[in-house]
Amino acid sequence: MARPNRFYDVIRIGPVQVGSHYDGRGRTKHTAVCTAPGCDFSADYHHRPAAELAARTHRCNA
Numbered sequence: 938m939a940r941p942n943r944f945y946d947v948i949r950i951g952p953v954q955v956g957s958h959y960d961g962r963g964r965t966k967h968t969a970v971c972t973a974p975g976c977d978f979s980a981d982y983h984h985r986p987a988a989e990l991a992a993r994t995h996r997c998n999a
């Protein structure tokens with residue numbers, strides 16, 4: 938996947954990384970990405986708490 942280098946405030950919750958970035962149009966987006974092998978979970982959110990909640994509740998594909 939693409940790995941933009943302008944992520945900031947990157948944290949890790951279990952296997953999931955959450956980072957925020959500007960979308961270039963004056964807004965901030967928050968992305969949750971699972972780093973576990975074989976798991977392709979990745980999602981964008983408009984609000985940081987939503988991204989962190991998704992990370993916290995994520996279950997990897999077995």
Ligand SMILES: [Zn+2]
Pocket residue numbers: 952971972973976977978995996997998
């Ligand atoms: Zn996963």
